[in-house]
Amino acid sequence: MAKQLQARMLLSGDEAVALAALNAGVLLGTGYPGTPSTEILEAFGALGGKAQWAPNEKVALEVGLGAAFGGARALVTMKHVGVNVAADVLFTAAYTGVTGGLILVSADDPGMASSQNEQDNRHYARAAGVIMLEPADSQQAYDFTGAGFAISEQFGLPVILRMTTRVCHSKSIVEQKPLPQPAAAPSFQRDIPARVMIPAHARPAHRRLRDKLAQVAAYAESCAQTLVEPRGKALGIITSGITAMHVRDAAPEASVLQLGVSYPLPLNAIREFVASVERCLVIEEGDPILVTELLAAGLKVEGKSERFRFGELNVDRVRRIIARDESEEAPAPRGKPPMLCEGCSHRPVFETLRDLNCIVAGDIGCYTLGVLPPFSAMDTCVCMGASITVGLGLRHVLPEAEARRVVSVIGDSTFMHSGLTGLAEMVYNPPATGHVVMILDNGTTAMTGQQEHPGTGRDLRHEPTHKINFEEVCRAMGLKQVVTVDPLAGDGALATTVSAALASGELAVIVARRPCILAAPKIRQYDKAAAEKLLARNAACSAAVTE
Ligand SMILES: Cc1ncc(C[n+]2csc(CCOP(=O)(O)OP(=O)(O)O)c2C)c(N)n1
Numbered sequence: 001m002a003k004q005l006q007a008r009m010l011l012s013g014d015e016a017v018a019l020a021a022l023n024a025g026v027l028l029g030t031g032y033p034g035t036p037s038t039e040i041l042e043a044f045g046a047l048g049g050k051a052q053w054a055p056n057e058k059v060a061l062e063v064g065l066g067a068a069f070g071g072a073r074a075l076v077t078m079k080h081v082g083v084n085v086a087a088d089v090l091f092t093a094a095y096t097g098v099t100g101g102l103i104l105v106s107a108d109d110p111g112m113a114s115s116q117n118e119q120d121n122r123h124y125a126r127a128a129g130v131i132m133l134e135p136a137d138s139q140q141a142y143d144f145t146g147a148g149f150a151i152s153e154q155f156g157l158p159v160i161l162r163m164t165t166r167v168c169h170s171k172s173i174v175e176q177k178p179l180p181q182p183a184a185a186p187s188f189q190r191d192i193p194a195r196v197m198i199p200a201h202a203r204p205a206h207r208r209l210r211d212k213l214a215q216v217a218a219y220a221e222s223c224a225q226t227l228v229e230p231r232g233k234a235l236g237i238i239t240s241g242i243t244a245m246h247v248r249d250a251a252p253e254a255s256v257l258q259l260g261v262s263y264p265l266p267l268n269a270i271r272e273f274v275a276s277v278e279r280c281l282v283i284e285e286g287d288p289i290l291v292t293e294l295l296a297a298g299l300k301v302e303g304k305s306e307r308f309r310f311g312e313l314n315v316d317r318v319r320r321i322i323a324r325d326e327s328e329e330a331p332a333p334r335g336k337p338p339m340l341c342e343g344c345s346h347r348p349v350f351e352t353l354r355d356l357n358c359i360v361a362g363d364i365g366c367y368t369l370g371v372l373p374p375f376s377a378m379d380t381c382v383c384m385g386a387s388i389t390v391g392l393g394l395r396h397v398l399p400e401a402e403a404r405r406v407v408s409v410i411g412d413s414t415f416m417h418s419g420l421t422g423l424a425e426m427v428y429n430p431p432a433t434g435h436v437v438m439i440l441d442n443g444t445t446a447m448t449g450q451q452e453h454p455g456t457g458r459d460l461r462h463e464p465t466h467k468i469n470f471e472e473v474c475r476a477m478g479l480k481q482v483v484t485v486d487p488l489a490g491d492g493a494l495a496t497t498v499s500a501a502l503a504s505g506e507l508a509v510i511v512a513r514r515p516c517i518l519a520a521p522k523i524r525q526y527d528k529a530a531a532e533k534l535l536a537r538n539a540a541c542s543a544a545v546t547e
């Protein structure tokens with residue numbers, strides 16, 4: 001049910017997407033936390049939308065795709081590296097197509113404010129063959145989300161809404177405009193050749209996909225998201241996303257073509273724009289994707305030099321690109337290095353691993369800070385879930401004395417995200433020296449702002465739901481040594497347990513359990529509220545029985 005139109009609101013890009021999704025009649029919002037995307041689902045849930053955290057991004061996109069097969073509109077959110085996890089679904093979802101509108105928000109992080117890489121997910125639209133929309137501010141985040149559902153349904157394709165950190169987190173005025181097309185009621189229409197991707201169905205599906213993309217390109221030639229701003233003839237700039245804002249500030253006299261649909265490209269509109277100006281620059285944050293495509297199409301455009309591929313663009317850097325200024329840039333001011341909070345339960349774990357001279361295959365979360373002094377106790381950290389498996393690889397090949405020092409360290413949310421398959425590998429192909437995995441269970445996804453996950457026993461709204469028991473899961477998967485310790489107990493149990501597990505030469509899981517010190521008060525509140533609700537429900541039941 002659409003919300004009452006209000007005149008204007010100050011919203012972040014993430015909040016604007018959530019509001020548009022609600023107004024567009026999205027029946028299901030799902031995703032996995034990751035900065036800068038996390039707030040979208042939280043805001044969607046707070047507005048009354050059905051929002052849920054999935055164990056990982058692949059699961060989220062599959063659930064969203066199922067909803068879209070059922071004719072409903074679905075919103076799926078993740079950070080840029082999450083799309084790597086979801087890529088298996090994405091590529092084939094482009095073939096199957098969708099019935100209800102499906103938007104996948106990819107929140108990219110150029111400059112790596114809080115990420116392990118700055119991959120440019122515009123590549124994914126091209127590689128998978130899905131439509132990409134790129135808003136530049138909160139108003140466009142709202143408008144493009146609304147339009148995205150209509151476009152997704154019109155062409156029967158998933159849409160990637162590519163946001164970047166600045167667009168996600170900057171606040172600007174949003175006018176709640178009416179959205180293009182109301183959502184249809186969900187219902188299942190059988191379409192086996194479209195949705196069952198055996199080779200005989202997939203071959204024509206690939207051809208259908210290419211036809212659809214040609215239709216989208218034709219649509220993009222004159223759609224509301226292709227924004228032409230003719231000004232002077234001397235300079236024209238082709239751009240997309242947040243860079244459009246920098247461009248308007250840096251070169252107010254330049255004509256601008258902002259590609260709201262950044263894949264597939266409206267080549268005729270671009271050609272016309274290029275012909276209308278004397279010098280045409282392509283200014284894009286990240287990889288030289290647009291410029292490469294436009295040069296390949298025979299258009300006379302200039303790109304930026306390689307140095308501007310790294311990090312975010314801003315007004316000053318855009319001015320430099322326009323002026324072809326290659327002089328040294330002032331280094332960005334260095335912030336205070338992050339560190340584990342005082343009293344954090346991860347601290348004693350890394351002190352122990354450091355003191356035991358372990359080789360630590362680490363993972364991603366607050367605990368990655370165990371790499372910094374005074375701990376300096378992490379030797380690898382690649383992507384979510386890689387701790388267990390990289391540790392196994394090391395165990396398989398290192399000389400025995402070194403192999404016996406290898407420990408994998410993984411957080412609770414990360415364990416749910418992508419640790420389980422690592423455990424399956426561990427029991428299936430055990431190294432000769434055994435292996436030790438530590439699950440640091442602090443009862444939350446601390447790094448991204450304390451989101452719930454399937455191991456907390458609470459859903460996105462912090463209401464009780466089924467809690468996955470790590471120890472039971474490990475035992476069920478075949479591990480004999482599963483030990484639980486309180487890392488803050490201060491009784492030496494942690495060091496004794498780790499030493500014993502290392503010495504055993506067997507497979508072992510140590511669950512180091514103690515709530516994140518920042519999340520603990522809230523966790524106590526959630527537990528208390530849940531207990532009170534349960535009591536009230538039981539009282540109501542017994543009253544009904546005795547009546
Ligand atoms: C594929 C992918 N998705 C999401 C993220 C964002 N992210 C980084 S660490 C993390 C989980 C951290 O939670 P946990 O493992 O419980 O460790 P904690 O921060 O609580 O110590 C998330 C969601 C990411 N880096 N990669």
Ligand code: SF4
Pocket residue numbers: 339340341343344345346366367442446447516517518519
């Ligand atoms: S937020 Fe929690 S898990 Fe993260 S460093 Fe602080 S206490 Fe540790």
